[in-house]
Amino acid sequence: MNFGEIARKRLHILTILAAAFTLVFAPQAAMAQDAESAEAVVEEAAAEAPAFEHFGADMIKGQPEPGGLTFQQQYSPNGEYALWMHDAILMPIITVISIFVLFLLLWVVVRYRRGANPVPSKTSHNTLIEVVWTVIPVIILLVIAVPSIRLLAAQYEAPPEDAITIKANGYQWYWTYEYVDNGGFEVISNMMPEADALAANLPVQLAVDNRMVVPVNTPLRIQTFGADVIHAFGIPSLWFKMDAVPGRINEKMLTIEEEGIYYGQCMELCGARHGYMPIAIEARSMEDYQAWVLAQGGTISGEEEPAVEVEVPAEEAAETEEAAAEA
Numbered sequence: 246m247n248f249g250e251i252a253r254k255r256l257h258i259l260t261i262l263a264a265a266f267t268l269v270f271a272p273q274a275a276m277a278q279d280a281e282s283a284e285a286v287v288e289e290a291a292a293e294a295p296a297f298e299h300f301g302a303d304m305i306k307g308q309p310e311p312g313g314l315t316f317q318q319q320y321s322p323n324g325e326y327a328l329w330m331h332d333a334i335l336m337p338i339i340t341v342i343s344i345f346v347l348f349l350l351l352w353v354v355v356r357y358r359r360g361a362n363p364v365p366s367k368t369s370h371n372t373l374i375e376v377v378w379t380v381i382p383v384i385i386l387l388v389i390a391v392p393s394i395r396l397l398a399a400q401y402e403a404p405p406e407d408a409i410t411i412k413a414n415g416y417q418w419y420w421t422y423e424y425v426d427n428g429g430f431e432v433i434s435n436m437m438p439e440a441d442a443l444a445a446n447l448p449v450q451l452a453v454d455n456r457m458v459v460p461v462n463t464p465l466r467i468q469t470f471g472a473d474v475i476h477a478f479g480i481p482s483l484w485f486k487m488d489a490v491p492g493r494i495n496e497k498m499l500t501i502e503e504e505g506i507y508y509g510q511c512m513e514l515c516g517a518r519h520g521y522m523p524i525a526i527e528a529r530s531m532e533d534y535q536a537w538v539l540a541q542g543g544t545i546s547g548e549e550e551p552a553v554e555v556e557v558p559a560e561e562a563a564e565t566e567e568a569a570a571e572a
């Protein structure tokens with residue numbers, strides 16, 4: 246065996262080793278690179294998409310209070326008007342009439358009792374009193390009718406064309422929210438288990454796993470639908486209640502005036518777990534709402550494609566272009 250032969254054989258082994266090394270490690274290295282660049286792309290996309298964080302317990306605005314007697318504080322234009330009508334018109338009129346009638350009763354009982362008035366009057370007509378007790382109630386009814394009809398009309402007002410449509414579907418026994426104008430994605434909303442709600446300092450049996458997120462100060466076209474039986478979509482602090490009926494879509498406008506969390510419940514007896522299908526609405530700024538929509542995989546109205554696109558790295562794009570040019 247001469248020196249040249251040994252060198253050839255050894256070099257041959259070296260070549261095989263080198264080839265083996267390349268075969269074993271090179272693809273992994275390439276994959277690692279790919280993975281790194283893919284990760285970088287995802288991170289970039291995440292950084293570009295505005296971050297969204299849900300409100301905590303400090304932002305709860307509409308919820309029942311222990312011992313609460315009257316309406317909840319209102320956060321929609323109709324709700325504020327209705328609450329004003331209740332507090333400024335109905336309650337004072339009811340109170341004055343009740344006290345007046347009670348006074349008349351007591352006066353008759355005391356002044357015209359047999360002991361004090363042994364010979365009763367035989368009077369059967371008094372024109373003045375008859376006119377008064379007809380005209381005054383008519384005036385009272387007119388005073389009530391004006392704001393009442395105004396409120397009724399406001400509650401039937403159709404949403405403007407650019408209102409954001411959200412469809413609330415009642416199921417036995419949970420809600421789903423379909424974002425019709427934002428790519429049609431659907432949010433399934435179940436009651437939060439008691440332990441989770443307590444841990445998050447949220448109201449038990451009102452808190453949900455996925456809230457219905459909506460933009461604040463924007464007209465919403467809320468549609469309700471019953472998937473199985475009749476449910477009702479009701480949120481007391483927003484003056485909103487509408488039946489969710491199988492086979493038909495009900496529609497009503499809602500505008501929420503402040504950011505916050507508003508709780509409601511199913512308000513139609515719908516079966517065994519009727520009391521366990523709460524509603525939680527989270528009203529956010531338009532910016533936050535859009536960030537949430539994108540995080541859900543939805544689209545912003547007016548745009549055809551998802552706003553978050555995974556960009557192709559510049560190098561790869563160049564390579565693809567070169568390949569195309571060569572072909």
Ligand SMILES: [Cu+2]
Nearest residue numbers: 476477511515
């Ligand atoms: Cu229900």
